[in-house]
Amino acid sequence: MRKGTKRKTTHKDAPPEKPPAEEQKNEPSPSPSRADEDNYLQDRTGDAEHQPEPSNKVAAKGRRKRAKVSKPETEAEYFPEKRNLEDLWQQVFPVGTEWDQLDMVYQYKWNFSNLEDAFEEGGELFNKKVYLFGCTEPQLVSFQGQGKVTMIPVVVAVVSPFPPSDKIGIKSVQRETEEILPMKQMKMDWVPYIPLEKRESQVERLKKSQIFILSCTQRRAGLKHLKLERVKKFEYCLPYFYQPLQEDELEQSTVVQILYPIDPKPVFCEFDWELDELEEFTDKLIEEEELPADQKEPFKDFVKEKVREAKKANREAREARKKALTEMSEETRTAFENMRFYKFYPVSTPDTPDVSNVKSPFINRYYGKAHRII
Template identity: 65%
Template sequence: MRRPKSSAKKTKAASTSGANPSKGPTRGKRVKAPAAPKETMYVEEKRNLEDLWQAAFPVGTEWDNMDKLSEINWNFTNLESAFEEGGELHGKKVYMFGCTEPQMLEVNGERKVTLVPIVVVVVSPIPPSDKIGIKSVQRETEEIIPMKAMKMAWIPYIPLEDRDKEVVRLKTQIYTMGCTQRRSALKHLKIERVKQYDYCLPYIQPLKADEHEDDTVVDIMYPLEPPIVCDFDWELDELEEFTDRLIKDEELPEDQKDAFKEYVKEQVRERKRTQRQAKEARKKAIEDIDPETRAAFENMRFYKFYPVQTPDTPDISEVKVAYINRYYGKAHVVM
């Protein structure tokens, strides 16, 4: 006789739910051990203007020496604090450029020539210039050319805290001289073109005569082997006596006397011509300048910033000078 389905289900349920005496006690649920606490990582927060000094292209520094600037952990917190509230440059419109000064310094117990980075800040409502000067002792002539010819321009500086914002909405008061020339492309340029960057100087049109405009001294480099290198002052030196003295000192062969004298005369003529052209150019620039621009130039102030002394940097306290370059002259303030 067939059992009812209901009783079969009950029998099966009874057999599966009953305790099995042959098996041990039921194993409890595994509890995961608590993870070891992670060590807290502290990352130093970047300062808002930390890379400001690096944004200013080091004009006139040889490309091969650019990497040397990062060998020392230079600190320009003095530049940063000048732009913060209460600082001397806070809220002012400025134009900045970088440069370098080679100095004999003690680095890690060794005295060696070290490139010291410098930042020059020009307080002005207008750009100091859109031109660059190219001049060195090795170059006989001086060139004043547009900054864009050297791929340079005044670029707005954006503080770190504002770099995630739309640039069009930002109103910066800080502009730095930037250069878009790629180092990787230098190998495709002519040597003379690359050397131009080594001789670049930030330019500004002087409204007053500089200290060299009426200088009566010319640099002589007479082409011999080795060359004769000396200074000749056309007001104080008498050419005949000057030449005879060089012959007497066995620096100049006697058979080169006439050629040397003619060379010196040509150098003097060229120097006087250059001075005359500089005076005329300055005079014309002053005449053509509008009153507002002239007032801006007359009220410009130059600040020269050296790195701050830290335990990681060499002592530069004895090498600070106010002189900037032949166009800018001296800084009003040295920091």
């Protein structure tokens, strides 16, 4: 025998070899003894003090769990299904509303179902390309028996094959000059509105969108990082519109806004260069103690300069209009001729103030009046 090898030994008392798996298949497996079961369970718990309950109690526990699962379910709670365009009016940015007044706009659950219905078959906006912008109108209205100044949200719909404008006007009585800026400079743009039923759609499917809204990406939380003048610009914004076909029919204004900057109080007034005589106009301001006497000549020079600027702006506007009309295609001309403005006010409900008596067709100084109020 070689060193390092083991000799195979046999024992007379060794148990017989196990039969093949096929033969074992039909033989009943021997049940474990009570001692074996206790040892197994003790090994599972690792602690003699945490012995499991007898098998009949375990079964009882199992039965109790099954009984708990089989308890009758509580009655399902149902919520009203949201309308497809229900949040459309909320998605439209209320242009020109003061930031600290926005919460007042949304303090009521305004109902714009009339706007939603307009997009249904038979409605004013059905199957048309529409551009929407919002604004607010502070009005004294009655609600629950009390009169209260309320910020009423309004939605203006412009039916047009192309965006009515890509510019924003900035003008107020506090501002000396009027500015016409690109929308994007004020973080605004026309974006497709996605109805609720299509919120999960791919972006490619939105290219056929017929509803566009004026949106603003400026967030209130970021205002604290902006200069006050920049913040105020948002509050003075007005959606801008230029209608070259109607400009010839409108008489250009001969009035200039005057904001003469002197201490302690600036002089604010309007001067009409066709109706007002500058010498008399200035003397009247001095007489009313609105202007110091020693500021008479500087004030007159200031007004003359503003009149020159206004006349130049009018002249340039006329020239630009003539050029635009000359270069305008027939398709664009037809689009301007068929362009329509609709002004939507919220529908009266028991939960909101009644605004039916304060509706006005006027939109703003650029758009003029709406073709229809709804």
